[in-house]
Amino acid sequence: MTILRRAPALAIALLTATALHAGQVRVAVAANLGAPMQRIASDFGWATGHEAVVALGSTGRLYAQMRGGAPFEVLLAADQEVTSRVERDGLAVPGSRFTYAVGRLVLWSLDPNGVDGQGNVLKRAPHGRLAVADPLLAPYGMAANQTLVRLGVLPAWQTSLLQGESVAQAYQFVATGSATLGFIALSQVMSEGRISRGSAWIVPSQLHDPLRQEAVLLNAGRSNPAATALMDYLKTEPARAVLRAYGYEVPKP
The missing domain is CATH 3.40.190.10 (Periplasmic binding protein-like II)
Structure with a gap:
């Protein structure tokens, strides 16, 4: 049984509105993020009512799947290069990418x-x-x-x-x-x-070169409230605390 940690009241208040229209978001997630993403997805579901459906893989392989038409709505990559490439390819919402962690x-x-x-x-x-x-x-x-x-x-x-x-x-x-x-x-x-x-x-x-891991909202998630809610949730202190617990450096918001 998974025991969910309670998010601070402020984070809940910021995200409560989306819970009224709970939905599902399909997330492509870099393999290194497997364990912390399980916790983040659980907490995200508790805080918003939305469900994050996670597909794990190497960042390069996930990129190839997106180019092949995989219906992902959010990408959590292991670097900046692929998110930049996705944006240049016209597969992502311009200006939506940000660094969520440094591995x-x-x-x-x-x-x-x-x-x-x-x-x-x-x-x-x-x-x-x-x-x-x-x-x-x-x-x-x-x-x-x-x-x-x-x-x-x-x-x-x-x-x-x-x-x-x-x-x-x-x-x-x-x-x-x-x-x-x-x-x-x-x-x-x-x-x-x-x-x-x-x-x-x-x-x-x-x-080695910095492992600046970026998130980007993909075109398929542009009008999905669950996708935008996940992008917002990654910037909250509960999500950032999970990442720190797994050894990531977390940029200041």
Whole structure:
């Protein structure tokens, strides 16, 4: 049973009007946002009466689906590039996109002693496989590739990489033992400000391009009150608090 947290009265007051016309919104969500989006969707439903129907995937794959006619109404991407591209393609409401969170990349292992606090394990001879997301489809995969390049260790690890389509698949490779280490999103292994299991190195942000994650209202959601309500809800303190609990940096509103 899911226990819903009560949103502050102010947030409820801002969103009560939409509850009178409750509806459904179809949301394309970057894979790194899976766990926090479950909580946000539940709280959004409680606060507004609307239902968020979530489809998870790599940002690149979700973009391809939108180009193919997938009826998404809101996109929560893992970067700014795709939301900008969606807007240029005429698939989104101009001026609607905004940064809802800044993600953090981590090197993670199920072994409590598998990753040291400085990531020096990457500078030793490879032992086992290193899981990464596809850099052509997933911004977290691109950030992982940039990190390996800037550390000067990509050639050493090149033949040990185990590539998944999304950061969710990279996580599964490590969680199931197919890989010893993996570059994943901090949100996948953090809850309430703590690493839930294993060991992790939070990659310094200067080792890769910023993971500025943007939301954009798609054309299909332009006249859907549930879609605009979700865009508004992402800016409220209850939603921002959930994102912070999963390790995201949240820009000031």
